[in-house]
Amino acid sequence: MKHIILGSACLFFALIAEAQNKVQIEFGVSGVCGMCEERIEQALDVPGVIMADWNVESKRLTVAYKTKKISEDQIHQLVADVGHDTDKVKAKDEVYANIHGCCKYREGASCSGSEGHDDHDDH
Numbered sequence: 001m002k003h004i005i006l007g008s009a010c011l012f013f014a015l016i017a018e019a020q021n022k023v024q025i026e027f028g029v030s031g032v033c034g035m036c037e038e039r040i041e042q043a044l045d046v047p048g049v050i051m052a053d054w055n056v057e058s059k060r061l062t063v064a065y066k067t068k069k070i071s072e073d074q075i076h077q078l079v080a081d082v083g084h085d086t087d088k089v090k091a092k093d094e095v096y097a098n099i100h101g102c103c104k105y106r107e108g109a110s111c112s113g114s115e116g117h118d119d120h121d122d123h
């Protein structure tokens, strides 16, 4: 009986300790479309990152991570490493050059549909 109480107390404190190490941040990341979203979120599929969600419309990335395993700077670097500029880290030109044509946000690219299908600002 003693063991069970002791065990659950340990688990309880372990959970508190873990909760304190979790942080959620949000920052701007350049990108264009759903492919960018996949690329960005895939880049953050690493140990320490609990959740990564990039919003196509707002161009903002929400990341929940464990501060003991990864730092905010590392997260920015991971995103830049796959070709997307963040608020803090710019992607290298050679990496940027390799991303899909319709994802070239620096040139104002647009992935919307096929050729000849014009983008309407307002519907």
Ligand SMILES: [Cu+2]
Pocket (backbone or CB within 6 Å): 031, 032, 033, 034, 035, 036, 037, 100, 102, 103, 104, 111
């Ligand atoms: Cu894209």
